Amino acid sequence: DAGVTQSPTHLIKTRGQHVTLRCSPISGHKSVSWYQQVLGQGPQFIFQYYEKEERGRGNFPDRFSARQFPNYSSELNVNALLLGDSALYLCATRESFSSGNTIYFGEGSWLTVV
């Protein structure tokens, strides 16, 4: 089975632009979470989606939004990009909403805002 796949792997955007990052979970995984990892720090929680509904949101501005599709894949959208949005964006998936099973991470999307 394929693992968690994220795209694109690397991208460069200009301040003020918009970006869409994509995540395909492992087959059978219905829970998708997004994390932002700034260089030298641990990941910070952005969103969790389960069964196409937002089930949790971290302390991020409204410029950040996400959605989950019927096939459980997910998109993270960031509008009006700032230099500080430069980071590794990680997608994590698991079978269910609760925390009782193993979590799987993708390789991440490296976003550079110039």
Place this chain on the structure above:
Amino acid sequence: KNEVEQSPQNLTAQEGEFITINCSYSVGISALHWLQQHPGGGIVSLFMLSSGKKKHGRLIATINIQEKHSSLHITASHPRDSAVYICAVKRVETSGSRLTFGEGTQLTVNP
């Protein structure tokens, strides 16, 4: 003060050495994760603990709920163990599988 603190921040060892990485947390948790992150960015889950001790190959993870402390041990370390090791907790009061992460420990094992 971060809710999850790791020590040391950086660790350099010689091949074959026994390594310990520590994690302390200040919140109530339902589970603690040890994760490994390689330079490319991808993260691999090593252990998920709610009590006691787990072992997988050369890796051992322990947790003391009363003391709010966990350790990750690597026996007979090898250069391929070089990576960032991250402790993350599932807080009791948060729903779903939202994790709170430490800042990671950069481990370098020299041959």
